[in-house]
Amino acid sequence: MPHPRFYGTFPRIIGHYVHEEQLLPLEQALRKMTGATAAALRLRDRGLLREGYRADIAIFDPAEFKDRATYAAPHQYPTGNRTTVLVNGVVVVDNARHTGATPGTVLRRAGDGTVG
Numbered sequence: 001m002p003h004p005r006f007y008g009t010f011p012r013i014i015g016h017y018v019h020e021e022q023l024l025p026l027e028q029a030l031r032k033m034t035g036a037t038a039a040a041l042r043l044r045d046r047g048l049l050r051e052g053y054r055a056d057i058a059i060f061d062p063a064e065f066k067d068r069a070t071y072a073a074p075h076q077y078p079t080g081n082r083t084t085v086l087v088n089g090v091v092v093v094d095n096a097r098h099t100g101a102t103p104g105t106v107l108r109r110a111g112d113g114t115v116g
Contacts, residue, residue: 004074008067011078015066026062043107044116055089 005012010033017023038047045053060083068076077096085093090103107115 001071002074004067004069004071004076006074007069007076008078011065011067011080014062015078019062042114044114046116055086057086059084059086 013024013029013033014026018026018029035047037043046056047053049057060080065078065080065083067078069078070076081096083093083096084091087101088103088105090101091099092101092103093099109115
């Protein structure tokens with residue numbers, strides 16, 4: 001049985017800490033989940049919407065994006081019927097439905113410590 005956050009880490013942050021508790025502005029939460037994490041992990045060409053970077057993009061309505069996974073039922077995708085996810089520029093989730101595409105690749109650390 002996986003931990004509930006396996007399916008709902010980012011939706012939990014957005015739904016609970018950004019919207020319900022208002023402990024974090026949405027922009028700061030998104031930066032921590034994307035660009036700041038990519039920089040800390042030294043991921044080349046990832047984490048920002050920038051020309052020449054990999055097109056890993058999540059499009060969602062923050063008002064309806066919430067985690068549903070629990071310890072009793074951890075295999076629950078988050079809410080958000082209008083969620084779309086692109087990995088390497090390929091649509092993987094379209095309107096909250098997996099397309100069957102699996103364009104992701106394993107990232108390996110290079111000799112200089114960067115990943116990508």
